[in-house]
Amino acid sequence: MIRRLATVVIGLVVATATPAVAEAPRGWEQTVMRVPAAQRLGQGKGVTVAVLDSGVMRDHPEFRGRVTTGPDFIGGGARPGQSYWGEHGTAMASSVLRVAPQAKVLDVRVLWDKEDPARKRAERAAESGGPAGEQSRKAATALAKGIRYATDKGAQVISMSLGSDEWGLGSDYDELTAAAVDYALGKGVVLLASAGNGGSTDPLEVDANNVVSYPAAYPGVIAVAAMGPDGGRASFSQVHTYNQIAAPGVDIYAADNGGGYRMGDGTSPACALAAGTVALMLSRNPDLTPRQVRDILVKTARKPPSGYTVFLGFGLVDAAAAVRAAGSAKDSEIAAAPYKGEKYFGDGPVAAPTTNPPMDMSYVAVGGVGVGVGLLFLVVAALLMRRPKARPVHHPRMPGPGF
Structure with a gap:
């Protein structure tokens, strides 16, 4: 069954809005991403993956000391051990470490789980249109603070x-988060985000929104779409031009915050699986830049038949091919592109002299005569104006009759 499934996915059927196949075999994502072959080349040793989420139950048997707990930037009152603390984040950390078993996870809490009372209070406050409370204001800056913290911690x-399409309570694009993304990229950190779960293309699907989702849409962030066991886009996966790669996102078996395991769907596990692949790549070559990581993932992905699509980006992550390519990648050097044209010095290129036809001297003669006549008229006019005027002669009047 596993071999047949791998063959189907390797072919990557045209990515349309095909409903996900139910009850995929456990671990199918490992097979189709070729994780076992990738782990023979690297296991993520020496790499720290920051999981920015709802918290991670680090005492889960799955983790065995591989999780370090960072700050809780969102707060709200929930504590480890409660059902609404760490449900989502624990599963994501599990998916990262299933791919990169020797990596370390840094748990940074920036998100409320769906059933967290603090989340419900914030949602009610947002719907009422009233002023944002202290908790909502804290939530608005949690992701930006989490990105900067994770970066500074190595x-x-x-x-x-x-993503803002599903988890956000306020505006989508956020300047603080955008600046934090730029800060992390400038430090050489690779950032990945889920594409979002509101992507149905069915016009009758009332829960679909397919809006732009952040942080996936921020420049420099690798946006990960979800693929189903049939090789097509999972029916919920967002459809956007910023989608770059895809990973399995249906029936993903992972740890839960109660100490056991369960299946889950979404672009969330797809992102976590891709992040684990990046950890394998960096353990193979720690000098890779974020741009090199993205380029390798894109070039080694198993492309859809039509090439790039807004459904699956550049295709399914091939962990084995990506890790192999990472090992042979050369150092990234930034230099000015050489000029291959002619070399000029001094004042640079000089234009060819302009040549004009010879002047017709007859026009010069006519012009000269015209100028001379004009001057003569001016002289005569000046003399006439200077000539004294004749005075009038007065004659005595003749006396008339009666005088």
Whole structure:
């Protein structure tokens, strides 16, 4: 069954809005991403992946000391051990470490789980249109603070299985978060985000929104779409031009915050699986830049038949091919492109002299005569104006009759 499934996915049927196949075999994502072959080349040793999420139950048997707990930037009152603390984040950390078993996870809480009372209070406040409370204001800056914290703590990869389409309470684009993304990229950190789960192309699907989702849409962030076991886009995966790669997102078996395991769907596990692949790549070559990581993922992905699509980006992550390519990648050098044209010095290129036809001297003669006549008229006019005027002669009047 696994071999047949791998063959189907390797072929990557045309990515349309095909409903996900139910009850995929456990671990199918490992097979189709060729994770076992990738792990023979690297296991993520020495790489820290920051999981920015709802918290991670680090005492889960799955983790065995591989999770470090960072700050809780969103707060709200929930504590580890409660059902609405760490449900989503624990599963995401599990998916990262299933791909990169020797990597370390840095848990940074920036998100409320769906059933968290603090989330419900914030949603009610937003719907009422009233002023944002202290908790909502804190939530608005949590992601930006989490990105900067993870960067300063040395995380090489930041996995963000969240998005404004599904988790956001305020505006989508946020200047603080955009600046934090730029800060992390400038430090050489690779950032990945889930594409979003409101992507149905069915006009009758009332829950679909397919809006632009951040942080996936920020420049420099690798946006990960979700693929189903049939090789097509998972029916919920957002459809956008910023989608770059795809990973399995249906029936993903992962740890839960109660100490056990369960299946889950979404672009969230797809992002976590891709982040684990990046950890394998960096353990193979720690000098890769974020741009090199993105280029390798794109070039080694199993492309859809039509090439790039807004459904699956450049295709399914091929972990084995990506790790192999990472090992042979050369150092990235930034230099000015050489000029291959002619060399000029001094004042630079000089234009060829302009040549004009010979002047017709007859026009010069006519012009000269015209100028002379004009001057003569001016002289005569001046003399006439200077000539004294004749005075009038007065004659005595003749006396008339009666005088």
